[in-house]
Structure formats: C-alpha cells, structure tokens
Amino acid sequence: MPPAAEKSDTVATARIPTGRWWRPVVLASVAACAACGLIYELALLTLATTVLGGGIVATSLIVAGFVAALGLGALLAKPFVDRAASTFVWVEGALGLVGGVSATLLYVAFTTLGSQTGSLVVLVLATAAIGALVGAEVPLLMALLQAGRLSGAEETGRTLANLNAADYLGAVVGGLLWPFLLLPTMGMQQAAAVTGLVNIAAAAILLALVLRHFLTRARAVAAGLVLALVAALLASLLVAVDDVTEWSRARLYPDPVIAHTQSAYQEIVVTRAKYNGRTDRRLYLDGTLQYSSLDEYRYTESLVLPAVAGRPSDVLVLGGGDGLAARDLLGVPGIRRVVQVELDPAVLRIARTHLRADNEGALEDPRVDVVVDDAFAWLRRGGDGAVPVGGFGAVLVDLPDPRNPALSRLYSQEFYGLVRQVVRDDGLMVVQSGSPYSTPHQYWRTVSTVRSAGWGTTPYHVHVPTFGDWGFVLASKDGTPPGLRLRTDVDDLRYLDAGVLGTATEFGRDVAPMDLEPSTLDRPRILDDTRRGFER
CATH class of the missing domain: 3.40.50.150 (Vaccinia Virus protein VP39)
Incomplete structure (x- = not known):
C-alpha cells in the first residue's frame, strides 16, 4: 500500500474491491446497524417506563437526547471520514458494547443507587453515547460508498438516497422486532445483549467482505480482534445476565422472588415470605407494589x-x-x-x-x-x-x-x-x-x-x-x-x-x-x- 494509505483508508483506490457487489453489502450492513440502533433506543424507552415510571420527562430526555446525539455524532465523525473503514469498525465495536450492556447497567443502577435521579443520569448518559455512535455511522458509510468515485451532484444524491433508504428500512425492522419478538421472548437485558451481538456480527461481515480491502493487513487484524473482544464480552454478559438480574432484583424486593416475567407491557414479580407464621405474597408491576396478601x-x-x-x-x-x-x-x-x-x-x-x-x-x-x-x-x-x-x-x-x-x-x-x-x-x-x-x-x-x-x-x-x-x-x-x-x-x-x-x-x-x-x-x-x- 502507498505510504499515504497508512493515514487514509478511503483514498487507497488501488485496493478498492472491483465490481458492483460490495456497495450492496455496505447498504445491507447499514440496514442491520440501523435496526440495532433503533432497538437500543426502544430498549431505553422501555427501561424508562419500567424503572422510572415512563414519565414525560424521561421519555422526552430519551427522544430529544437521542436525536441531538445523532447530530453530535455526525459532527464528531467529520475528522475521520478519510479513515472511514477503520473508524467504522471502532464505532460499531463501541456501539455494540454500549448498546448491549445498556439495559443491564440501567437495571443495576436502578436497584443499587436507590434514587430516581441516579437512574436518570445513567439513562441520559447511555442515550447520549448510543445516539452519538449511531450518528457517526452515516458520514463514515457515505465516505466508503463514495470511495474511488469522481461523483457529481446527481450521483452523490443517488448514493445518499440509497444510504437513507437502507437506514430507514433497517429502523422499521428494528421497530417491529423489539415489541413483537425480542422483548416478549428474551426480556430487556438479554434482548439488548443479543442485539449487540448482531451489531458486532454485521460489522464483522462487512469487515471480512469489504472493509479489509481498505485497510492494511495489520489494521484489518486489529479491527477483527476488537470485534471479537466485544463479542466475547457480550457473550459473557448473556451467560451471566440471569445471575446479575437475580442479584439486582434481590436488592429491589425485600422478600424472595417466586415468579418473574417480562411481558410486552410490564415487569411482573411475585414475592413470598413468612411473618409470624403468616404467608405474605406480594405482587409488583414494574417495581410498584400492587398488594400484600396480609x-x-x-x-x-x-x-x-x-x-x-x-x-x-x-x-x-x-x-x-x-x-x-x-x-x-x-x-x-x-x-x-x-x-x-x-x-x-x-x-x-x-x-x-x-x-x-x-x-x-x-x-x-x-x-x-x-x-x-x-x-x-x-x-x-x-x-x-x-x-x-x-x-x-x-x-x-x-x-x-x-x-x-x-x-x-x-x-x-x-x-x-x-x-x-x-x-x-x-x-x-x-x-x-x-x-x-x-x-x-x-x-x-x-x-x-x-x-x-x-x-x-x-x-x-x-x-x-x-x-x-x-x-x-x-x-x-x-x-x-x-x-x-x-x-x-x-x-x-x-x-x-x-x-x-x-x-x-x-x-x-x-x-x-x-x-x-x-x-x-x-x-x-x-x-x-x-x-x-x-x-x-
């Protein structure tokens, strides 16, 4: 690779893959990553309902904060568009990790900090981080799609239209998967971790098929190791998430939990204890006590x-x-x-x-x-x-x-x-x-x-x-x-x-x-x- 390519991924036109196949692969990855990004946001909204009561303040902070962070992420990506391939891998690694652990972090914060304010701070930080990373994706991918082209305004417009279409289509898929599949079958924490793994898998496929052509061998290997490390961390979270949840839940509920389920609408918990020979069963919805059998x-x-x-x-x-x-x-x-x-x-x-x-x-x-x-x-x-x-x-x-x-x-x-x-x-x-x-x-x-x-x-x-x-x-x-x-x-x-x-x-x-x-x-x-x- 020419010396200049050590600094810039996108100008190394000699290594750009030939043929038309690779740009559709990039667009497919855009759709997959957009689906993951929206799922992370929906997970945060669901968590806001569960642990913070879903008030207007919490919901507005998530939606407005996420949109604002998208713009901030796009601006922060500008200095890295000449290194779009390697930067994109780092962004996806960070996004998969932050998004995948966000639900667990917020749940643990809610059960251990003991205040709505502390949970709200964690929620805002997670929203800002995920939004900024998602916002950085489009400028980087646009730079990749334009690599090796001397494009006029019309060609640039068509490329941007394709990119936005893939982005919005992926968001629609993510919006449907969360309430109808992921949340009811896995619960918030497992669903977020699985989404993080999908995010990493999409980035890894893109790296193997396309991005490696833009990188030196050493950079490609380093990028692959980063994604593998994040995947291993998320897999470890999936293995341990039940134990983490049980530990957190024990801090939230004073009595032993005998039943727990996360429905499409709320978290349902039943506890049972003995007091002076009398059984006390308690029903909680989203952490709020509904009744005590006493x-x-x-x-x-x-x-x-x-x-x-x-x-x-x-x-x-x-x-x-x-x-x-x-x-x-x-x-x-x-x-x-x-x-x-x-x-x-x-x-x-x-x-x-x-x-x-x-x-x-x-x-x-x-x-x-x-x-x-x-x-x-x-x-x-x-x-x-x-x-x-x-x-x-x-x-x-x-x-x-x-x-x-x-x-x-x-x-x-x-x-x-x-x-x-x-x-x-x-x-x-x-x-x-x-x-x-x-x-x-x-x-x-x-x-x-x-x-x-x-x-x-x-x-x-x-x-x-x-x-x-x-x-x-x-x-x-x-x-x-x-x-x-x-x-x-x-x-x-x-x-x-x-x-x-x-x-x-x-x-x-x-x-x-x-x-x-x-x-x-x-x-x-x-x-x-x-x-x-x-x-x-």
Missing part, C-alpha cells in the same frame, strides 16, 4: 362493597387482573355475571398460578368472563357485545396508578365518559384513586375528573397498612353523590362495617379536598400529579 382484604372490600350496594346482577371490572376483586364479587348474593377486562395476559397467567391461593381461583369460575383487551379500546367499541341490556349495574375501575402516558388515558375525562355508556341509569362506579396523603393531587384530580364526566361523586378513604391512607371515588351515573352503604347479606367480611364506612368520607386538614381541573387526553395533568407524589 392486608389486601381491606383494599378489596373497600373497592367492591360500596359499588354493589345497588344489588347489581352484572358487574364490569376494568383491570384487577390479580383476580381479587372478582373473588369478592362472587361472594355477593345476586351477582350472576362478572366481565373482567385485563390488558396483560401475563398478569392473568400469574393470577391463575402463583396468586391462585389469594384469589381462590375466581378467574376460572364460570360466572367470570375474562376479556384480554385494552379497557379504553374495549369501551370505545361498545364492549364487543358483552354489555347486558340496559348496562352494567356496577363498574369497578381497579387499575394501576397513572405513572405513564398509557395509564393516564385510563384516568381521563374521556375514559370516564366511555364508562357511562355501559352503565345502567341507576348504576354505580368505583375508582381506585391513590393515596389522599401520599399523592394528594393525583387523588383529588381523579375526583375532579370523574365529576367532570357527569358522574355524581363521593370520595372516601380507608387505612391499608401496606399502603397507608388509600382513597377511592364512588360515583353514580345520575349525577347525585351516592351514599356509602354496606349490604347486610354479605358474609365473611374481615374489615368493613358500618362504622368504618361512616367515617370514610371524612378527610382531615392535611388531606383536605382540592378542586382541580380535570385530566384529559389532551392535557394529562394527572401524570405530573403522580410524579410529584412519588417524589414526595
């Missing part, structure tokens, strides 16, 4: 009993995939049918197995019709024929707190308006609404939002030891604030009585009612309320 009856009775005071025969449960609400409903005389709408089939599988002792097999009872669907979409379609003539006598809205945009839809004025369409004229609705003490703005925002949809509202709260002060909203379709009444024909109640309900509508000065604007699809105000409460 005191869940307080929550469940408070949710179910006020809503069935009107003696309904058909009841709709939105959410409540753990089966606890269905269990208590089946013990109420006169209820002939329960329609349970739950989004996540993985929650239902957990409920039918590991949580069966708690829900007493309620989801298998012939009186319970389980519908796997998004509650908002199901209501918009009018219930797909499952709504009884005249509507349901009662609706239980037992959904997780609105900690991300997807859940905030289910706490909107529009959502409660849709519920009205499937309730009979004298029907009642009850909504779990968070803690008036810990998340006061979320609680009173929910009350205001339900009222804004035309319901008459009665806020009430009870004490659940695991959660502290916990609130609900009882609502009537006729617009009159309903009274809290306890049926006398329900046996085996462990908590509720007339005295408890008599004081449940009283709120102390530190949790006094607030008149807030409703949360809507256009203005999901409740998102900030929930975030503020969690920070508090």
